[in-house]
Amino acid sequence: MTAPDSNGTPMVRFENVTKSYGSFVVLDGLDLEFGAGEKVAIIGPSGSGKTTVLRMLMTLERINDGIIWLDGEPLTHMERDGQLVPANAAHLRRQRGKIGMVFQHFNLFPHMNAVQNCMEAPVTVLRMPKAEARARACELLEMVGLGDKFNHYPGQLSGGQQQRVAIARALAMRPKVMLFDEVTSALDPELIGEVLNVIRKLGSELDLTMLMVTHQMGFAKEFADRVCFFHSGKICEQGPPEQIFGAPENERTKQFLSAVLEAT
Amino acid sequence: MVWDWSYALSILPILAQASIVTIQATLLGFVLAATLGLLLAILRTSPLPIIAVPTGLVVEFIRSTPLLIQIFFLYFVFPEFGVTLDAFVAGVIALGVHYATYCSEVYRAGLEGVPRGQWEASTALNLSPFHTFRDVIIPQAIPPVIPALGNYFVALFKETPLLSAIAVMELMQRAKILGSQTFRYIEPITIAGAFFLVMSLIAAALIRYVERRIALRGIRP
Numbered sequence: 001m002t003a004p005d006s007n008g009t010p011m012v013r014f015e016n017v018t019k020s021y022g023s024f025v026v027l028d029g030l031d032l033e034f035g036a037g038e039k040v041a042i043i044g045p046s047g048s049g050k051t052t053v054l055r056m057l058m059t060l061e062r063i064n065d066g067i068i069w070l071d072g073e074p075l076t077h078m079e080r081d082g083q084l085v086p087a088n089a090a091h092l093r094r095q096r097g098k099i100g101m102v103f104q105h106f107n108l109f110p111h112m113n114a115v116q117n118c119m120e121a122p123v124t125v126l127r128m129p130k131a132e133a134r135a136r137a138c139e140l141l142e143m144v145g146l147g148d149k150f151n152h153y154p155g156q157l158s159g160g161q162q163q164r165v166a167i168a169r170a171l172a173m174r175p176k177v178m179l180f181d182e183v184t185s186a187l188d189p190e191l192i193g194e195v196l197n198v199i200r201k202l203g204s205e206l207d208l209t210m211l212m213v214t215h216q217m218g219f220a221k222e223f224a225d226r227v228c229f230f231h232s233g234k235i236c237e238q239g240p241p242e243q244i245f246g247a248p249e250n251e252r253t254k255q256f257l258s259a260v261l262e263a264t
Numbered sequence: 265m266v267w268d269w270s271y272a273l274s275i276l277p278i279l280a281q282a283s284i285v286t287i288q289a290t291l292l293g294f295v296l297a298a299t300l301g302l303l304l305a306i307l308r309t310s311p312l313p314i315i316a317v318p319t320g321l322v323v324e325f326i327r328s329t330p331l332l333i334q335i336f337f338l339y340f341v342f343p344e345f346g347v348t349l350d351a352f353v354a355g356v357i358a359l360g361v362h363y364a365t366y367c368s369e370v371y372r373a374g375l376e377g378v379p380r381g382q383w384e385a386s387t388a389l390n391l392s393p394f395h396t397f398r399d400v401i402i403p404q405a406i407p408p409v410i411p412a413l414g415n416y417f418v419a420l421f422k423e424t425p426l427l428s429a430i431a432v433m434e435l436m437q438r439a440k441i442l443g444s445q446t447f448r449y450i451e452p453i454t455i456a457g458a459f460f461l462v463m464s465l466i467a468a469a470l471i472r473y474v475e476r477r478i479a480l481r482g483i484r485p
């Protein structure tokens with residue numbers, strides 16, 4: 001499943017990345033790589049910095065130190081006269097187009113129906129003709145199982161349906177990397193399955209690098225190529241799911257997993 | 265002094281004419297206030313202090329000085345800098361700019377009411393700042409503040425008599441002139457007051473209607 005891209009460079013690379021809020025250091029010199037097409041589950045206790053990793057990659061947070069690379073090019077920086085300088089808005093916009101993100105609370109545009117939500121960015125950012133964007137939006141909504149909800153507004157949809165629209169909306173921009181931040185945490189238990197099924201489908205049908213922060217250990221085990229366990233802003237342990245869930249070596253990983261398993 | 269019906273009826277057409285000027289000043293002034301107010305509100309949200317701070321200062325300055333002084337300033341002082349404005353134009357600009365600062369505060373509340381997740385989703389979809397404002401933020405920020413904007417619309421309307429201070433032939437100025445010509449003030453001033461009362465009540469009813477429509481639409485999650 002892990003298909004390293006032609007020249008072998010990772011799709012995403014965090015190089016000595018530091019992030020702090022005031023004097024509080026969330027991530028301290030993080031080094032982390034994700035291969036093209038790799039599916040990675042990020043797990044760990046609340047407050048360990050999982051969301052921050054995704055938000056930095058989505059350029060929703062500035063980093064304080066280090067470099068993030070995306071698709072063989074710097075993301076947080078750009079090259080000028082052979083030097084790496086902090087990225088300007090134009091560079092960020094170009095690189096950001098390769099990433100899509102799905103949020104815990106959906107963040108759909110409430111004044112647009114499902115199709116309009118999925119058309120907005122292709123039309124305004126990619127300057128796609130409206131008819132083409134609409135056709136593609138409908139195709140994606142079909143794919144996430146919402147072929148009968150094209151004209152429904154977010155307020156008329158269940159949480160699971162809203163989250164599936166949000167997935168279709170992100171896919172409409174044809175990203176290479178998809179970020180999922182606890183996308184089922186705000187859902188009623190009976191709606192979690194439908195969203196996970198869609199993610200499973202993306203994994204098998206599309207050539208995407210998928211990074212997901214999740215508390216669904218069963219899903220992580222079955223879906224991920226690799227599991228990263230975060231603790232206090234550091235990767236405590238990472239490896240294939242069989243290893244992390246079957247024979248964790250780190251004491252903190254063991255504690256976390258037994259606590260999670262007890263709770264479910 | 266007793267109310268004279270025949271005199272009242274005779275001046276009614278003249279006052280009706282003048283009320284058209286009042287309505288024109290109100291509408292034009294409010295269009296200016298609503299658009300400039302939105303622009304000021306957006307500039308104030310700018311992450312760049314060079315933009316946000318001066319905008320905030322200008323808004324505070326205009327809000328904290330009397331409208332009448334601003335009207336005088338535009339009409340009597342600007343010509344000294346080579347900008348001569350027609351009384352009506354000066355009056356409309358003063359009204360519009362003054363109320364733009366109030367409207368900008370209303371818009372600001374509306375903008376702040378849009379959840380942060382909407383901005384983040386816009387960034388994640390790579391929308392430009394322009395498209396983020398036009399398509400995502402403003403359509404959500406404005407409906408909740410329409411009633412507050414409506415109140416300023418009525419307030420601006422009721423302040424149009426200030427334009428009589430620079431001799432704009434609006435309702436109040438016309439009523440004053442009629443009074444001074446005939447030495448009967450009770451009819452023209454009462455009719456002018458009644459006009460403001462009726463129009464304000466109509467506007468208030470309209471605002472309540474729009475408010476209900478917005479509440480009914482209820483498409484927010």
Ligand SMILES: Nc1ncnc2c1ncn2[C@@H]1O[C@H](COP(=O)(O)OP(=O)(O)O)[C@@H](O)[C@H]1O
Pocket residue numbers: 021026044045046047048049050051052053
């Ligand atoms: N905007 C912020 N300001 C201050 N502290 C923050 C902010 N965002 C996150 N943090 C802190 O950073 C740490 C990591 O947060 P987060 O990445 O959201 O953790 P996780 O997703 O693993 O629960 C937490 O301790 C959190 O309180």
Ligand SMILES: [Mg+2]
Pocket residue numbers: 050051052182
């Ligand atoms: Mg989180």
